[in-house]
Amino acid sequence: xxxxxxxxxxxxLLYLAQQDENHISRTIEIAExxxxxxxFLEQILLDLKRGHFVGSKQGKYGGYYLxxxxxxxxxxxxHRLFDGAIALLPCASLNFYERCSDCVEESECHLRHxxxxxxxxxxKAMQGITIASLVKK
Amino acid sequence: xxxxxxxxxxxxLLYLAQQDENHISRTIEIAExxxxxxxFLEQILLDLKRGHFVGSKQGKYGGYYLxxxxxxxxxxxxHRLFDGAIALLPCASLNFYERCSDCVEESECHLRHxxxxxxxxxxKAMQGITIASLVKK
DNA sequence: TCTAATTCTACTAATTTTATAGAATTAATT
DNA sequence: AATTAATTCTATAAAATTAGTAGAATTAGA
Numbered sequence: 310x311x312x313x314x315x316x317x318x319x320x321x322l323l324y325l326a327q328q329d330e331n332h333i334s335r336t337i338e339i340a341e342x343x344x345x346x347x348x349f350l351e352q353i354l355l356d357l358k359r360g361h362f363v364g365s366k367q368g369k370y371g372g373y374y375l376x377x378x379x380x381x382x383x384x385x386x387x388h389r390l391f392d393g394a395i396a397l398l399p400c401a402s403l404n405f406y407e408r409c410s411d412c413v414e415e416s417e418c419h420l421r422h423x424x425x426x427x428x429x430x431x432x433k434a435m436q437g438i439t440i441a442s443l444v445k446k
Numbered sequence: 447x448x449x450x451x452x453x454x455x456x457x458x459l460l461y462l463a464q465q466d467e468n469h470i471s472r473t474i475e476i477a478e479x480x481x482x483x484x485x486f487l488e489q490i491l492l493d494l495k496r497g498h499f500v501g502s503k504q505g506k507y508g509g510y511y512l513x514x515x516x517x518x519x520x521x522x523x524x525h526r527l528f529d530g531a532i533a534l535l536p537c538a539s540l541n542f543y544e545r546c547s548d549c550v551e552e553s554e555c556h557l558r559h560x561x562x563x564x565x566x567x568x569x570k571a572m573q574g575i576t577i578a579s580l581v582k583k
Numbered sequence: 584t585c586t587a588a589t590t591c592t593a594c595t596a597a598t599t600t601t602a603t604a605g606a607a608t609t610a611a612t613t
Numbered sequence: 614a615a616t617t618a619a620t621t622c623t624a625t626a627a628a629a630t631t632a633g634t635a636g637a638a639t640t641a642g643a
Contacts, residue, residue: 505610
């Protein structure tokens with residue numbers, strides 16, 4: 310399941326993607342438009358900025374805007390930024406690999422193989438969903 | 447991601463599936479064989495029993511055994527029993543549907559549609575992984 | 584200099600997860 | 614009937630994560 314943070318991030322990106330080119334959106338505007346707690350959204354937008362998905366302009370008349378092309382921002386990207394691994398266990402993850410503490414011999418783990426299959430399928434599906442594709446629906 | 451509970455449940459089922467037909471496994475035997483904390487495993491086995499995946503025999507020489515055919519127990523089933531919805535948000539779930547509290551008009555939610563696509567793909571993949579298919583690997 | 588925005592650091596409250604403890608119950612064997 | 618060894622049940626606790634808040638610092642346009 311997605312955390313609220315990831316859901317809010319997606320809703321914020323969706324909001325930004327629907328604005329006119331060159332429009333700068335204030336946090337309060339996004340918060341009200343997408344129904345997200347304002348202070349929580351501040352943190353989320355900062356994280357999106359650090360991830361180079363949005364840009365910001367400081368000071369009066371400042372705010373946020375999409376930095377990356379909305380066709381290239383995928384659900385997988387945002388999931389990884391906020392909720393981490395796509396895989397169902399760290400040992401089956403590409404980007405967040407970690408060994409299971411209860412694992413005796415990883416190469417012989419029956420579970421891991423199955424979970425890597427799931428990861429490949431889920432990843433493919435999640436990479437197919439972009440901010441642009443969501444807006445179009 | 448799977449919780450430890452779900453991971454342990456899968457490992458326990460895998461252990462049971464690899465025993466001889468008619469063999470009854472004690473909790474301690476499964477715990478040591480699959481490297482799972484014994485007291486935690488007790489609860490998990492009870493949940494699996496309530497879900498009709500395993501059967502139990504009480505008293506001396508009692509223990510647990512697979513009740514359902516290992517070909518019919520899927521990753522999706524076990525995920526739902528312990529971690530709940532397969533979908534990434536409750537509003538996109540088949541079995542755990544719930545409306546988002548921050549949602550204004552669900553039928554117009556851009557995000558929901560995309561997440562239902564992901565759910566269908568992931569579910570299909572997870573239903574393809576059975577305890578039997580994992581053992582074979 | 585005033586105003587209104589982002590940015591940063593720290594904190595808190597609630598929830599969920601991961602267990603553990605110990606008594607009650609069950610049933611096979613002696 | 615007593616003993617033994619297992620499941621079952623209820624309650625609790627500790628740790629981690631999530632969700633959200635507070636408030637000061639910084640930035641920049643008017």
